[in-house]
Amino acid sequence: MSFPSENVPFQYELIENKMGDVTILLKGRMDKEAAGTFLRQIHKLIKSKVSSSLSVDIESLNYFDDYGALALMEIKECIKSIDKQFKLIGTNDRVISILNLFDRNLQAPNDIKTPPTTRNPLVLVGESSLKHFFNIRYMLSFVGSVALAFLQIIIHPKSLRYGDTLTCMEKTGVAAVPIVGLISFLLGLIMAFMSSIQLQQFGANIYVASLVAIAMVSELGPIMTAIVVAGRSGSAFAAEIGTMKISEEVDALYTMGFNPTLFLAVPRIVASLIVVPILALFSDIFAIAGGLTVGVLMLDLTASSYISQTIETLTLFEVTWGLMKSMVFALLISWVGCLRGFQVRGGAAAVGNAATSAVVTSIFLIILFDSLFAIIRTYWG
């Protein structure tokens, strides 16, 4: 057997004698391209053909490497499992040394885990309930640690990291103004346009202004803003903190005597609590501007009558209610973002999952709390 780089394709031949002894003759280049097909076919052949012993003749192989060794070892295992004889013919020093390099028991005690394709549904249910239980337990303990951290900044206002808070306010608030503004303006435009089609029939064009104002200020403004902030900043919080978690930065903070919640979560939560209501106000204003545009250009309203109708409709209570909702949403988004960040374990993929999960969980919580607010308002006022 020599090892020129000639590319004779791999071939094999099965020779049987009457005693049931089988010889497999291997020829050509046994490499990573050839091994797959060969192994897939050979197991079946061995099980059906071999009745007393198997010899593998590798004399005419002109290339042999660890893939070849893998093939030989698997054949040996297969033969052993059906209690037949195995023999290797035509070896040389190189083959022997390659085989020695890999000669380990393939059936190691610690079998490599391949994820099962079908799982017992009961096991799945159990596993996921346990996961949710621990998740909820961690969520609650995180509520506690955030509350404690807030208590600490109330007692010692100096322990709030003002620099980080300002940076975070800029990233969460200022940078979000264009997108929030654009979306709200268009939303106002659409609402005014759609409602005018109905209201025009009664000659009640002026009520377009009331409709846009009420819908935006008490409902859509806070929700739209919250969803944009969840997508922009909630995910960013999770990713930032998650990355710090996996690179041991959170551990480093802890061992320097900092409270990671106070250091990382509180500035983000405080920043969100301040900027999200302001963003919601912007959103209201932009949407009213959108409605105004439609009113003036298509409904023959004057700007001043549109604005005075808007002011007349809105009460202080309505505006405060919207802002309060916004603050609650801000708390939810930033809390979930930080929570998901701190929950990260593992590698880069876990950071991605945390960011996704932060957005999904906060949007869910936003809608949930919004319904609660709606219920409270119905029974209260």
Add this chain to the structure above:
Amino acid sequence: MTTQSIIKVKNLIGGYGEEVILNNINFDVKESEILVILGGSGCGKSTLLRHMVGLNRPMGGNIYVDGVDIASCHDAEFKKTLKKIGILFQGAALFGSMTVAENIALPILEYTDLPKKSIKNLIRMKLSLVELDGYENHLPFELSGGMKKRAGLARALAINPKILFLDEPSAGLDPITSAEIDQLILHINKVLGTTVVIVTHELASIFAVAQRVVMLDKKKKGIIAEGDPKFLKQHSENETVKAFFNRTSKSAIQPDRN
């Protein structure tokens, strides 16, 4: 040199979650000594270090750092203990959003009331100790692996800790820089009397700095040797210890191939 113990590890059972990685560990670190923790890759050296600084809760046993049982003490007491220690993590763990100078300034700002200018000077001093002069304003991602390690070392040294924990300080460094780090460690130990606990694999470093070594083993989940490295190299009976110090493969000593 006093012979009082500054760290006592008693019957420690440690690991992650439910998984036991260290079983029944007992050893002391004497005040002002340099102790090296050895062992093969994955045997739990970093884990032991994490337990010693309170990052992982022990499943059993106690760890006393400067007289305080860090597994069960109050928060305030724990925080006071943390002030006495500096840590270099295996991956350096520099804060990615801060410059090298801000990284080093963080513990200084937390624990001292130095004026701004003095902090700057102190940072320069620490950086020149690890030969990173001029890198104050670089972000961690702009540094090479070895430079990150050295910046992390500078941060660990920032508040002149009483005990210094170093996880593979010279991994990824060339032999010359590595030897310089060894000299730095010896110097700090001698001049400031800092107790140093180092995890390292490098034989040269071990023989250069270690006054005592503790060797862990993955299979035993515990300590297989403790003492003076030069003595262990010559007199240890344990195959793993011998193989480690003579830099030979265990399977080369006892061939088990068929």
